[in-house]
Amino acid sequence: MKVNQHIKFIEGKFCPEEAKELLVNLINNKIQFHTMKNFSSEERFGKPVEGSQKRITELKESREKIILMIRQAVDEKAHLRIESAINIALEK
Numbered sequence: 001m002k003v004n005q006h007i008k009f010i011e012g013k014f015c016p017e018e019a020k021e022l023l024v025n026l027i028n029n030k031i032q033f034h035t036m037k038n039f040s041s042e043e044r045f046g047k048p049v050e051g052s053q054k055r056i057t058e059l060k061e062s063r064e065k066i067i068l069m070i071r072q073a074v075d076e077k078a079h080l081r082i083e084s085a086i087n088i089a090l091e092k
Contacts, residue, residue, distance in 0.1 A: 010084040016073040019080040
């Protein structure tokens with residue numbers, strides 16, 4: 001297997017409802033991941049994971065931007081083209 005991978009994650013045209021379900025769920029899962037990671041760290045070590053709270057704030061801001069764009073798509077009776085890739089590399 002290659003050490004570096006470029007994977008198409010999302011690619012297509014979505015109606016606003018589908019886009020909202022897909023994107024908001026993804027971001028909510030990332031927020032939940034960081035929240036649980038922080039909770040676990042605070043319980044075990046008495047302090048949150050460094051940078052995690054900042055990342056939660058960034059994700060919440062991104063979620064609001066997405067919701068605004070979806071509302072605009074609804075108002076304009078438009079679809080949303082979403083393209084996303086994941087780049088994965090092994091690090092030692």
